Amino acid sequence: MVLVYIDLIKERRTAMKNKIIYAVCLVLIGLFLTPRLTTATELVFYFKNPAFGGNPLNGQWLMNSAQAQNKLEEPSKLFERDPIEDFKNTLNRQILYRLSMKIIDAAFGEEGLEPGHYDLGDYTIDIILTLTGIRLILTDIATGNQTIIEVPYY
Secondary structure, eight states: OHHHHHHHHHHHHHHHHHHHHHHHHHHHHHHHHSOOOOOOOOOOOOOSSGGGTOOGGGHHHHHHHHHHHOOOOOOSSSOOOOHHHHHHHHHHHHHHHHHHHHHHHHHHSSOOOOOEEEEETTEEEEEEEOSSEEEEEEEETTTOOEEEEEEEOO
């Protein structure tokens, strides 16, 4: 008798589960198959920035927003350049340019380059002629860094 009662409970549970599953399936099918009323409008884009054709009344608001986000500080003087320092840098660049032209002429042309030691502001340049090419030793006096450049003959 007890076994029959347990079997009866199990059958009712499975029947209840099946009914729930059928009900959920019917609801889902009903949701997917029923037509819905939908409304749509066309998408319209408007510029906010008046520089691109937006509302001119937005200009002040955009400017205030940009200034509020600006984290840069204005320098007290726009250009703090020393004319003597500019002249020194320009002179160094010109000398290095002409020296590089002579090195290229010596490596690829007929003219020879005078080996030697040159002092140019914060740099010293040693030019050494070897059998395979030209060796340049550039030394930064301020930091002591050296750069060695070897240009082979052609």
